[in-house]
Amino acid sequence: MTPDRAATLISLCGLALAAGVLAAPGPVAAQEEPEVTEAGLARGEMFYQAHCGRCHGMLGQGGEGPSLARPTLPRAPDHESLVEVIRGGIPGTGMPGTRSNLVSDLEVDLIAAYVRTLAEDVVTEVAGDAERGQEVFASTGDCYSCHVVDGRGTGIGPELTGIGLRRGVDYLYASLRTPGSELPVSRRGILRGFRGYLPVRAVTREGRVITGMRVNEDAFTIQLRSISGRAVSLRKEDLVELEKQFDHSLMPAVEEMTEADIDDLVAFLADLGDGS
Ligand code: HEC
Numbered sequence: 001m002t003p004d005r006a007a008t009l010i011s012l013c014g015l016a017l018a019a020g021v022l023a024a025p026g027p028v029a030a031q032e033e034p035e036v037t038e039a040g041l042a043r044g045e046m047f048y049q050a051h052c053g054r055c056h057g058m059l060g061q062g063g064e065g066p067s068l069a070r071p072t073l074p075r076a077p078d079h080e081s082l083v084e085v086i087r088g089g090i091p092g093t094g095m096p097g098t099r100s101n102l103v104s105d106l107e108v109d110l111i112a113a114y115v116r117t118l119a120e121d122v123v124t125e126v127a128g129d130a131e132r133g134q135e136v137f138a139s140t141g142d143c144y145s146c147h148v149v150d151g152r153g154t155g156i157g158p159e160l161t162g163i164g165l166r167r168g169v170d171y172l173y174a175s176l177r178t179p180g181s182e183l184p185v186s187r188r189g190i191l192r193g194f195r196g197y198l199p200v201r202a203v204t205r206e207g208r209v210i211t212g213m214r215v216n217e218d219a220f221t222i223q224l225r226s227i228s229g230r231a232v233s234l235r236k237e238d239l240v241e242l243e244k245q246f247d248h249s250l251m252p253a254v255e256e257m258t259e260a261d262i263d264d265l266v267a268f269l270a271d272l273g274d275g276s
C-alpha cells in the first residue's frame, strides 16, 4: 500500500469513527470485513438504494440485475470479492463499476455490509415448478426457436444460459408478459448504449418486406438477422422504408399460456445458473 493510500484509509477511518458508522477502532485493512454499526448499515442502505436499487431492486429482490437477497452470491462470496464487484463491476456484463470519485471506499464498505444483511431478509420464493417449466419451454412455449440454453436451441434472441444469475424474478415475469418492456442494453460494438435488440422493418424498392433484428448499422448500410436466423445486409439507398421499432419486440407475448405455465417458466429460468 502506498503511503498516500494508507493516509487516505486512516483519515477515512477517522471520519468513519467520527461519524459512528464503523465499530472497529484503528485502520481497517481493505480486505477485512469491517465491523459496521447500525448507523453504518442505515447509511449503507441509503447508498445501496441510490446506486444499486434501480437494477437489483430496492429490497435486493432483483430486477434488471439478479437478486442479492440470497444466502451466497456466486460471484461475490466474501467481503473482498463483493467490494471488487462493486468497484470494478463485472466486465462484459450489465453490472457497472463505481468510480471512486463518485463513491468513496467507505461507502463501498457500507454498501457491501448492507448487501450482506439482505440475505437474512427476503429470499424471493418462486411459485412455479422448474422441471415443468423446462417442458413448457421446449413444447408450448417453443422458446428454443429463438433462445439458446446450454448449447441447445438457436438464437435470434439473447442466450438464456445462466439467466438466473443475471436477472431477477420480476424482470423475468415482465419479459414474458410484456416483451420489450425490459430490454437488455448492448454493451459492445457500435450499438453500445443503444437498445441491444432493435427490431427493424425494411421495404426495398422492389417492394420486398424484410423484418429482423438489427445487428449492425452505419450511414450507408444496415445488417439484420431475420427471424429464421439468416443474416441480411441492405444498402440504405435501395430501401424505400426503414422503420426502427423501438417499442416493439420480436419476442411473442405469451397469450396462449396459462398463469401456471408462466410461473413454471419463470421457475425454470430463475434456476438457470452457471450450469454446474
Ligand atoms: C445498471 C444496472 C446495475 C447496477 C446499477 C448495479 N448492478 Fe449489480 N449487477 C447487474 C447485472 C445485470 C448483474 C449480472 C451480471 C451478469 O452476470 O450478467 C449484476 C451482478 C451483481 C453481483 C453479482 C451477484 C452474483 O450472482 O454473484 C453483485 C454482488 C452486484 N451486482 C452488486 C451490485 C451492487 C452492490 C450495486 C450498487 C453499488 C450494483 N450491483 C449496481 C446490474 C447492475
Ligand code: HEC
Pocket (backbone or CB within 6 Å): 137, 141, 142, 143, 144, 145, 146, 147, 156, 157, 158, 163, 167, 172, 175, 176, 179, 180, 181, 182, 183, 184, 197, 227, 248, 249, 250, 251, 252, 254, 265, 269
Ligand atoms: C421469435 C423469437 C422469440 C421467441 C419464440 C421467444 N423469444 Fe424471448 N426474446 C426474443 C428477443 C428478440 C428478446 C430480446 C428482447 C426483446 O426484444 O424483447 C427476448 C428476450 C427474452 C428474455 C429477456 C432476456 C434478457 O436477458 O433480458 C427472456 C427471459 C425470454 N426472452 C424468454 C423467453 C421464453 C421463456 C420464451 C418461450 C415462451 C421465449 N423467450 C420465446 C425472442 C424470442
